[in-house]
Amino acid sequence: MPEGLEVEIYRRAAEPLIGREIARIEVDERVAAPGVLDRIDDELRGGTVLSARRLGKQLLLDTDGPTLGVHFGMTGRIVVDDVAAIDQLEYGSGRDEPRWDRFRITLADGGSMRVNDPRRWSRVTLDPDISGLGPDLLEVTYDQLRIAVSGRSRPIKALLLDQHVVAGLGNLCVDEVLWHARIAPAHPAGELTGGEVAALHRCMRQHLPVMLDRGGSHRGEVSPAFRAALPSCPQDGAALVRETVGGRTTVWCPVHQV
DNA sequence: GCCCTTGTTACGCC
DNA sequence: AGGCGTAACAAGGG
Structure with missing residues (x-):
């Protein structure tokens, strides 16, 4: 599940595209956002890639x-040249079947x-509207987080x-960060103390880059392997709990997360 | 063949 | 109006 961390890895993989000319575009109509199919060839072919940015899960x-x-x-998954x-995506198939190629840019240099x-759940857009997205998971400030939870x-x-x-942030990163920050997933956001919000922010800034360096959102301490086996909490040995919070499978420690 | 997975969105309620 | 919860949907893997 490409969360922001995986997409940052994809972004870095896409940097070699900068400065190169787009010669051909092939897109599965089912991953093209509305209207894209009509425009993409005319507007992108012959163009040059200028930069590779990311906001949240958007490349x-x-x-x-x-x-x-x-x-x-x-x-x-992105495949450049x-x-x-990423070889093996959590919940992905790990294979690279040509028939699963949903979008391809061929460059003038070959x-x-x-x-x-x-599963064809990717989406390709032109000039995407990203104005509704919040601050990026790797850049969010304490003040932004504090304002976001208040009320x-x-x-x-x-x-x-x-x-x-x-x-x-996706399901795995949220569970990981809350586990480090000692906050229960179901804790009402507005009732967090200033100290708890500070801990949450500090844990995001501290642990997300480590997970990024290790390879992605599944490389935390409450990893998917842990989640499946549902072992005891590495911090205090308590039995971890699995339940649905925010509509998603959630694993947390009822002893140290409050 | 059912049920699991996640991110997004539509929709109903308050 | 807008915050919130829930369900539906995408489709392959176990």
């Missing part, structure tokens, strides 16, 4: 024409960028999963 490739936006859904940025996605009654987990609040 943004600026060209001298429109900006290309790619959202990777749950199982989309035939090298996959190279390519493609999106391989078994909100929703569980903190539901709030953090809301891309309008913080862009890029």
Whole structure:
């Protein structure tokens, strides 16, 4: 599940595209956002990639024409010049079947960028509207977080999963960060103390880059392997709990998360 | 063949 | 109006 961390890895993998000319575009109509199919060839072919940016889970490739936006859904992987940025995606298939290529840019120099996605939940857009997204998960400040939680009654987990609040957090990263910050997922956001919000912010700034360096959102201490086996809490040995919070499977420790 | 997975969105309620 | 919860949907894997 490409959360913001995976997409940051994808963004880095896409940087070699900068300065290269787009010669050909192939897109599965089912991953093209409305209207894109009609425009994309005319507006992108012959253009040059100028930069590779990211906001939350959106990869943004600026060209001298429109900006290309790619959202990777749950199982989309990027492959640049035939090298996959991530070999094995959590919940993905781990294979690279040609029939799962949903989007491909062929460059004038013969190279390519493609999106391989078994389940077709990726979305390709032109000049995506990202104005509704919150601050990026790797950049969000304490003040932004404090303002975001104030007056909100929703569980903190539901709030953090809301891309309008913080862009890029997914189910695994939220569980991981709350576990480190010692905050229960169902804790009403607005009832967190200043100290708890500070701990949450500090844990995001501290642990998300470590997970990024290790390879993504599944490389935390409450990893998917842990989640499946549901072992005892590595911090205090208590039995972990699995329940639904914010509509998602949630694993947490009822002893140290309050 | 049912049920699991996640991110997004539509929708109903308050 | 807008915050919130729930369900539906995408489709392959176990």
